[in-house]
Amino acid sequence: MTTNDSAASPSPEVLRYAAFTTDPAGGNPAGVVLDAAGLDDAAMPAIAARLGYSETAFLTARNPGAPGTAEPVYDVRYFAPKAEVPFCGHATVAAAVALAERDGTGAGGYLFATPAGEVPVAVDTVGGVPRATLTSVAPHVEAAGADDVAEALAALDWSADELDADLPPRIAFAGARHLVIAAATRDRLARLDYDVPRLEALMRRLGLTTVQLVRRASADVFHVRDPFPVGGVVEDPATGAAAAAFGAYARELGLVPATSVLTLHQGEDMGRPGVLTVTLREGDERVRVSGTAVRIPA
Template sequence: MTVTSGTEILHYTAFSADPAGGNPAGVVLDASGLDEEQMLGVAARLGYSETAFLTARTGERAYAIRYFSPKAEVPFCGHATVATAVALAERDGPGELEFATPAGPVPVSVVRQDGELRATLTSVEPYVEDPDPADVTEALAALGWDAADLDPALPPRIAYAGARHLVLAAGTRTRLADLHYDFARLEALMHRAALTTVQLVWREAERTFHVRDPFPVGGVVEDPATGAAAAAFGAYARELALVPADAVLTLYQGADMGRPGTLSVELRAGDARVRVGGTGTRIR
């Protein structure tokens, strides 16, 4: 697909080596000639949860990047960052990249491992805060969940690592799998609370989680694999001391949508930032 002469739009998936898995993203490696309206138009036509646009080259393997959902610009998108890094690595070879995102600088390391390209991003400085109890009540109502459906060991929090997410933990895998929510009601709440997604999680084991991310503010019912939310969840897990200071978490996402993906979340003692990695591949 092209927007104007010379503008190429690539199609990649992130957090899966299978084109049928993970989270699809549009990637525009040269968006220097596009304005905001055109970028939003591209994202809307593609219909992916996000499309990434490299708007300028800022140095050696360094770029300014912007992200658009079908409805609006977002400050940071993990899966589109991974997709863009894989696309650049296919063109220029693996190595270190630096992206200047609206949320701040995000370095990405790309390696070839077992014949597949794997990208690992390092988030901006994260934070975790208590949500407004009324917002939690409204989110549960929009989701059709009861307070009794939550896991008391993983309390609701707002977590940020480039974008804000409300973390809600289901007490069972069945509860997580049964996702039928009021789109307009949840979207309205998310706009009021400045949320990018709602990060729904279920803890299978100490360092293994299943996650889902409703994304109505982006015009998408659900995001298949969400790197920004994964980074925010890493900060959440650290803040609540759910895992050791040095830990690698495995997040499974997308299986309930038929697009399974795997996200690796690394925490390092003494470094507040969170690293999120996974494979990626071109769809077409």
């Protein structure tokens, strides 16, 4: 079902989806507005704030489409309750599934023109369930300053000896910037009670969207959590943008082979479990993130 929320008239249809799950009570809820052409820069953040999800995606169809591409092209903006973000993975997955369902195809290909760059998204079905795969913009990984890491740990109330030395802190980007910090134990990851204003101040100074907290469970399976205070959300339940950035991080540090499929579990500690699949391809620097999405009933 849908809700009508808008500061403009007429009110646009606001869809609600849960991404990276097949359970409406799991994964990460996202708002999706498939026709945002009539919304201005005040209306979009107002809708996102009222909805209260970590992000809402606002799509505007281009006509004609971009030269050289057969896929429908959409300009997309993403708003959290407190801020606009350059790219959001879970809202991208939700929006692509919503488009495929609206178009009655159950599958399709789309090109999302986001503030971070162009993001191709493909939708297929697996066992009758729609699944979207986004392909990130070109990623990069950079060093994290020792003082900045120390400040992050202080805000998190973590100590340096609770970190995994094989996964050193880095700032990773695949559409948005994320500070990656790896815990040495699953128990440390499970206990998240941080100083919200202190971490938010650090993140704003460094231009971060989330801090991605990671625990490696096996060679290609990871548990992750993402504090998101800059967006007005204490924690993001499933974070596709951070998953793409983490894929770039894992490849850059040589943690996984050049061609790999990683499984990220997120949201378990929040009671909203989700699964994100990260695919790396040798010879292609971009990162692919896949996941299901399901409509949230009113």
